[in-house]
Structure formats: C-alpha cells, structure tokens
Amino acid sequence: MKHFILAAIAGLSLAATAAQADPAEGIWQTEVDDGAYAHVQLAPCGGAVCGTIVRTFNASGEYNSPNKGKQIVRSMAPQGGGAYEGQVWRPSNNKIYLGKMTLAGERLQLKGCIAGGLLCSSQTWARVQ
Template sequence: MLWIPIIMACGIAAVAEAADIDGQWSRGDGNAKIRIAPCGADICAVNTWIKPGTPSEKAGDRLVMTIKRDSDDMYSGTAFDPQRNLTYRITLSVKGNDMTTRGCIVAGLICRGVHWARLN
C-alpha cells in the first residue's frame, strides 16, 4: 500500500515551506522510491520505482498532500490516495536526509509509520 507519509500537500503551506521534503526518497524497506514536489497548490509524492512483485503499488501512483509546517522539522495535515480513494491524517518528520511519515485512517485507529532516506 502506498504509505507516503502516507508519505506527504498544501493549500496552506507555501511551496517554499516544502523545500525540506522536496526531492527523491527511498523507503526504508528498499521496496519503493518516490519524488516529492509541488503539484498545484498541493504537494505530491509520486512512486518513481517499485520493487518488482509488489502487488499493491506501481510506478506513477501518487499521494496528494495538504500539509502545513508545524515546526522546523514537522509537517501535518491530510493526504489523499486517488488510487485507493482514501484520505489519511499524516505527519512527516524531516531531519536532514531522514524522513519518517505516519499515516492514519479510521479516525486514527489504524496507523502506520514509514522511514525514508533522501537520495542524492
């Protein structure tokens, strides 16, 4: 399942605020790579590579995030997954080249965290 910050956008946050999360990221399990960048007024995380044999994800899947910066290294808001028609509550913590995303559904009862490493 695509959990980008469940990864990661923004009617509220300006594009400049997204600078810390913009770029290429590799998921901690090595099964996916994403590109995070502004897409209109939001921020999109798009799968650029998925490990072959991963049944629920494919390259090109995207997550549209409406997030705001809470502090120097924290973002929060919502993320919409159009492939699954699901909306998540999401938080992102970015420290240098490391990012942790946490997405929740069902009023916060089901959550999942994912670690990401920035690619050069």
C-alpha cells in the same frame, strides 16, 4: 553590458527559486512494504508537497509496478519545524489515511493514521537525492 545584466537577473531569479524550495523536496526511498519498496519524488503541489512513485523495486530488483506514477503523498501542508499534515495512500490495500510527515535531516518519517490520529502506522524514508 545589456547581456550581463540580463544574465545577472536570471541568476538571481534562479537563486530565489532554489532558496524557496521546500526542504522535503527530492527523491525518497520507502521502507519495504509487502515485499516491495519505491522511490518517491516529493514536489510542490499548490502550497503543499505531494509525492509520486517514480521507481519500484522488489527482491529481484527494479520492476514496472502498476503503482508507478501514482500519488502516494497527498497535499502535505507544512506546519513548521519540519512537520507536515495531509494524506497518504497505501498501495497494498488501496486506502487513503490521515497523513503526517516529519523531516529530520536525510530522514523523513511518514505516518498514516485512523481514528482521528489515535492509531498510526509509520515508515522512515531515506533521501536518495
């Protein structure tokens, strides 16, 4: 009986953790940028979401980019309604931009902006898992 109670408590703890997961968490595929694309793992970082490049691809297939393991989405804080604000890093020019993310189902729109958000470039990422 004691083992059953402990197992039930452990199960409830896992369910509570899963229920608190941010809906943006997971692996996302970027759009092609400068001939390559990546899989990015979005995961909690403090009270925000951060994204790390975990796989990289080009026209020849998967390759070992020097950007693997680097954080591309930085401190995206939830704003409600699927919106996030933080920073994004663009590997092709090594610049960090004011970032915005909007989650809509299995799509994630990311924007990197300058001039206080007046000029933005965007990509739409697809959920891989």
